[in-house]
Amino acid sequence: MSVLDQIRRLNEKAIVFVIDRKVQQKLxxxxxxxxxxxxxxxxxxxxAVSKGGSATRRSIIKDFECRDGFNVIIMSPLAVGTGLTVIGANHAIHLERHWNPAKEAQATDRIYRIGQTRDVHVYLPLAVHPDRESFDVNLDRLLQQKTDLKDVVVVPEPVTESEMATAMGIVDEDRPGATTP
Known part of the structure; x- marks a missing residue:
């Protein structure tokens, strides 16, 4: 609540990401x-599309963004994964964490879009136990390990042409022992 109170003092907007629908309703x-x-x-x-005058995702977001000053919207990170832009908000609070860090990143990316002019702030509230590693702390550590592993596997260090040729076993026939660039 202190984070939302601060966002209110700044007169800015926040998205609170929550997965469980009952928690969404109560919150x-x-x-x-x-x-x-x-x-x-x-x-x-x-x-996602209008059905008999019912509100759509885009219309709800438009109403959220059009309201002057402080505002909060609750979103499921599973439902807003792609296609939505919410640059009216510049604070993302992941109240309920998803086991897949890519889903969290995709949800946060709703406010990291072309047209965003303000700094974006991301919050990951954790319940911390004074003597033991809490579930939240353990989950945060596991999610960070998954992200680190993805970064190592998916985004490797740059590879030179020579290293690539060596890995593929391509040899430069004009220079014994040399690889083809």
């Missing part, structure tokens, strides 16, 4: 009571 109600404003939810139940 929306609690935030509405605390901040005396409507708090929308975008999740798998929210239509």
């Amino acid at each position: 929306a109600l609690w935030l509405q009571l605390r901040y005396k404003m409507p708090v929308s939810i975008v999740n798998g139940e929210t239509s």
